[in-house]
Amino acid sequence: MNGWPAELLCSALLALVLVFAVARPRGLPEAVAAVPAAALAVGTGAVPWADARDQLTQLGPVVGFLAAVLVIARLCDDEGLFRAGGQWLARRSAGRPPRLLVGVFVLASAVTAVLSLDATVVLLTPVVFATASQLRVRSRPHVYACAHLSNTASLLLPVSNLTNLLALAASGLGFLHFAGLMALPWLVAIGLEYAVFRRFFAADLAETPAPDAAASTERLRPPAFVLAVVAATLGGFVLASAVGVNPAWAALAGALVLAARALRHRTATPRQLLDAASVPFLAFVLALGIVVKGVVDHGLANGLAHLVPDGTSLAALLGIAVLAAVAANVVNNLPATLMLLPLTAPHGAGPVLAVLLGVNIGPNLTYAGSLATLLWRRIVHAHERTVDLREFTRLGLLTVPAALVAATVALWLSLQTLGG
Template sequence: MPALDLVPAAALLALLVTAYLHPRGRVEAAVGLTAAAATLATGILGWADVRDTLEHLGPVVLFLVTILVVADVCGRAGLFTAAASRVRDAAHGRPVRLFTGVFLLAAAVTTVLSLDATVVLLTPVVVGVAVSTSTSYRPGAHACLRMANSASLLLPVSNLTNLLAMPHLDLTFGGFALTMAPVLAVVLVVEYVALRLLFRRDLAAPPGPVSEGEHPPLPVVPLLAVGLMLAGFAVGSPFGIEPFWFSGAAALALAWWGQRRGLLGARDAVAAAHPAFALFVLCLGIVVAALGTGFLGEWVADVLPTGTGFADLLLVAVLATLLANVLTNLSATLLLVPLLGSLGDTAVLAALLGLNIGSGLSYTGSLANLLWRRSMVRLGHPPPLRELHRVSLLVTPVSLVSAVAVLSLVV
């Protein structure tokens, strides 16, 4: 490794440690700015490179901060609680029915509102529903974690990795969804069957008490705002309109509505947007761009295949999985996807399979995994490390290979 490359490598390590520790926003922003400044001081990146990186990341970060506000208002309005209560009532106390409903609900929330909403907002509701029906919370909690990563394949907006890859794809919003729909369908089947088998003892418990009474109503305004936002994504994509315009409009409308209803104030809306994390992501992009021009980018480029057959796509997906679990999937996307441009859309989509499904292999694969663990600790149910990896090591490889096989057939 050239001596000059040690600086961005050390900067990336500092950023990853900060992400895992998840300190207060000011600390997060300070570390990000320091890491970016140290990287820029090496001269590895020119100002044109920095400008290109920020222009590429800017729309993605704007989408991130606005969709977080949308999800936060939906949570404050009781959308997740109302949806989970309907799943609970439909289950009639039966653990398998409850698990099936939670699994599908987690997949839907991830697809529409991104994976952070699933791990931060939905998981506590799911655990609470399980406890209230005297059934095991473990299957539902793990369904939320698995779906936060594996169900983020369908839409470009389901995961930041997808949005970062879109400029490298010759696909519209609808084209991406149509291509990935059969892949997601197979992944959902594989993951559902696998979780049913792994948690069969929990799901074989006798039915819990059936709750009676009215369940909370579904909030109409948030549902309508989310529906219009999704429609905007689909309609605007062929015209090159970035998703953040529609998520931004939805965020402003819901923040105003929530303030009128007394659900949140201006400070709450700003806090929900997590501006310090947005700055952190921009700084991370600069550091990874520097590494991509150095030894790490050269090594990855040497390992990549030259074709797009099944074995080639599987190699890309496995490489993406390894990079995601070493660097986190966000960093791995910034490094890997630009190097796949010459191989076309199929190779980029294969990388997304590793960056999304593969990031569920360990806690280090995705920041969502760490957020899920923190949610479980706050709820008083810290997940054993052994159990997490028992599930991930058994499910992730099967799900990933199945997804690559389907992708190689449909593209």
């Protein structure tokens, strides 16, 4: 099968997979729809087996890297790292909402950058809820910050987001070069987010704290062993990249060290470690890559190629970032990344990183922009809170365009300074 019938089939399959991922009926994993869709695409010939195999080979190391980072994040939580972080927030804020917001921005940005956006959404958001409740302050600004920073603050390191891992492979950059180019856009985007949050949630942040809000805050020492392993793993990423070894091996080493300790101390079982790796989600990523491959190869690539600006000028980078942001909100940021990277990679690292700005900052505009935002929404509902669609969208309209433009300018400046 080829031509328009194949394009129609793959587009329908992609729409079905994305709708299922957004709705997740009965809490079923995304792979329940994605894996059969990929099998159908290959079985009908819409995606030849050789192309599907190549796509799996390309995504395999990225998915393995993601699995290791997810295990590290979960074991850090089991060791009390996030509880210690919550207590640090409570002590530092002394019950004052503005100081708590600063602390949440600092902690969420660090967690997202080092342990990935999933750690911020799944592990840190409940801690922020608990901290706000303990301090008897409104949780809205601080919980919304977790959602926004899980996307925006994932710009810094290749390990911060699955989209970053894909971009790293396409850009040809090393770990340190990638981080160096993205450091200024990361800081600028987070700074703009913070400025908007202070204004947008002014009423929530102006409430008077309870006099004894932080009086009972106990002190937990951060788990030194876990912090040492995380630091060594980050160092391993840098070293592996410098000698031409896939950084996934460093992530695997860190995960194995923490897993061996957890098994020895019986704080985790093999089944829990497997659950932490989120195998169904990994299968979803691989299957989605095959379906997107079919959509791109049978016509979408030609259409998008006419929309992608040429060159690495500031205007071109802005155009690419905006296109990527729009695509992320239409088809979700992961498919958007898979679609746009092959079209921008031949033009160098600059356009690839501009795509990353769009697919990482852009999803703060709508719920469907990233799977992390959808997961955050479910966690908020699990805490018996509601998310107002109009409020979420209004906040996104105030943050996304400004942060996207400012971060793109910052990326252009970084490229002029560091090269790309």
